[in-house]
Amino acid sequence: MYCLNQKIRDLTPYDPIAGEYKVRLDANESFLQPPEDLIARWKDILEEIPFNRYPDPTAEEVCRAFGEYYNIPWENVAAGNGSDELITVLFTGFLEKGDTFATMETDFSMYAFNGFLQEARHVVIPKNPDYTMDIDRTIEICNKENVKLLIFSNPCNPSSVVQTREEMDRLIRGVNGLVVLDEAYMDFSNQSLLQDFENYDNLIILRTCSKAIGMASLRLGFAVARDELIRAVKAVKSPYNVNTLTQKMGAALLQRKEMCRNALAVILESAKELRQGLSALGEKYPNRFTLIPGETNFAALSMEDGKEAFAFLESQGIAVRYTSNLLRITCGTKDENTMLLEAFEKYLNQR
Numbered sequence: 001m002y003c004l005n006q007k008i009r010d011l012t013p014y015d016p017i018a019g020e021y022k023v024r025l026d027a028n029e030s031f032l033q034p035p036e037d038l039i040a041r042w043k044d045i046l047e048e049i050p051f052n053r054y055p056d057p058t059a060e061e062v063c064r065a066f067g068e069y070y071n072i073p074w075e076n077v078a079a080g081n082g083s084d085e086l087i088t089v090l091f092t093g094f095l096e097k098g099d100t101f102a103t104m105e106t107d108f109s110m111y112a113f114n115g116f117l118q119e120a121r122h123v124v125i126p127k128n129p130d131y132t133m134d135i136d137r138t139i140e141i142c143n144k145e146n147v148k149l150l151i152f153s154n155p156c157n158p159s160s161v162v163q164t165r166e167e168m169d170r171l172i173r174g175v176n177g178l179v180v181l182d183e184a185y186m187d188f189s190n191q192s193l194l195q196d197f198e199n200y201d202n203l204i205i206l207r208t209c210s211k212a213i214g215m216a217s218l219r220l221g222f223a224v225a226r227d228e229l230i231r232a233v234k235a236v237k238s239p240y241n242v243n244t245l246t247q248k249m250g251a252a253l254l255q256r257k258e259m260c261r262n263a264l265a266v267i268l269e270s271a272k273e274l275r276q277g278l279s280a281l282g283e284k285y286p287n288r289f290t291l292i293p294g295e296t297n298f299a300a301l302s303m304e305d306g307k308e309a310f311a312f313l314e315s316q317g318i319a320v321r322y323t324s325n326l327l328r329i330t331c332g333t334k335d336e337n338t339m340l341l342e343a344f345e346k347y348l349n350q351r
C-alpha cells in the first residue's frame with residue numbers, strides 16, 4: 001500500500017475564506033474592476049492569441065511593460081505565475097541541501113512553507129514589539145547562522161509596517177547571503193529599492209500585479225535583480241510558467257500607466273479613510289485595540305480579543321483575516337468600509 005511521506009502527510013490545501021459574504025476584506029485584493037476600454041482590449045487579445053502555441057518563455061512583452069512602468073531595464077526582470085511561484089522558484093534554486101534560510105516573525109506565511117517543502121533549515125528572526133525589524137540583530141543572526149537566503153516583505157504583510165530604504169540598504173550590505181525583498185505592497189508606500197537594484201549583488205526584489213495593480217486573478221508577479229541573479233532565476237523557473245493570456249493581458253494593463261496610477265490613488269484614499277475610521281474608533285473605545293502604523297491597502301490591528309472580533313464580523317457577513325494575533329482588514333469601497341466600521345463598532349459596543 002502506498003504511503004504518503006511524512007513531509008506532506010499532514011499538510012492541508014490552502015483554505016481561503018469560502019462561503020457567502022456580503023463584504024470581502026480578507027485577501028488584500030483591489031476592490032476596483034478594470035475599466036471598459038481595458039476589457040475591450042482584452043477581448044481583442046483573446047482573438048489574437050495563437051492558442052495552439054506555447055507561451056513566450058521570456059515573457060518579453062510583459063516584462064518590457066513592467067520595466068517601463070517602473071523605469072527599470074526589462075532585461076533585469078523575470079515574470080512568474082504570481083509572485084508566489086517566484087518564491088518557490090527562489091527556494092528551489094538558491095538553496096542547496098542542508099542550507100539555512102531565515103524569515104522574520106511575523107511575516108507572510110508562504111516563506112516558511114516553501115522552506116519546509118525544500119527541507120531547508122529554518123531560522124526565525126524576532127522583530128521588535130512594535131513590529132519593526134531590528135536591523136542590527138537581523139544582520140548578526142543571519143551571518144552567525146550562515147543564512148543563505150533571507151526573505152521578508154516590506155511593507156510587511158500582515159503588520160503593514162514599512163522599513164525605510166536606508167534600513168534596507170544597511171541590511172542588504174550587512175548580510176552575506178541572498179536577500180529576497182518582497183515588495184508586494186510597495187506601490188502603497190515610497191521606500192522601494194526597485195530603482196537601486198543594480199547596487200546589490202545579493203538582492204532579488206519581488207513585485208506582484210495582485211495588490212495595487214488589482215489583477216489577482218491573472219496570476220502575475222515579477223522578480224528584479226542584477227544580471228547574474230536574474231539569469232539564474234530565468235534558468236531555474238519552468239520555461240512556460242506564465243501563460244500567454246496572462247502575458248498579453250498583463251502587458252496591456254501595465255501599458256496603461258495613467259489608468260493604473262489613478263486606480264492606485266483611489267485605493268490609497270480608501271485605505272486612508274479606513275485607517276481614519278479605525279483610529280476614531282480607537283479613541284472612542286480606548287485600550288480595546290491598537291491600529292499599527294503602516295502603509296498598505298489594509299489595516300492591521302493588534303487586539304486581545306481579535307479572534308472574537310473576527311468571528312463577530314464573519315457573523316455579520318464581513319470577511320476579514322485573523323492571522324498571527326493580528327486582525328487584518330483590507331480597504332474596500334466607501335460602502336464596504338462603512339459597513340466594516342459599523343459592524344466593528346457594534347462589536348466593540350457589545351463587549
Ligand SMILES: *Cc1c(COP(=O)(O)O)cnc(C)c1O
Pocket residue numbers: 028081082083084085108153157182184207208209210216219220221
Ligand atoms: C499577496 C502576497 C504575495 C503573493 O502575490 P501573488 O503575486 O498573488 O502570488 C506575495 N507576498 C506577499 C507579502 C503578499 O501579501
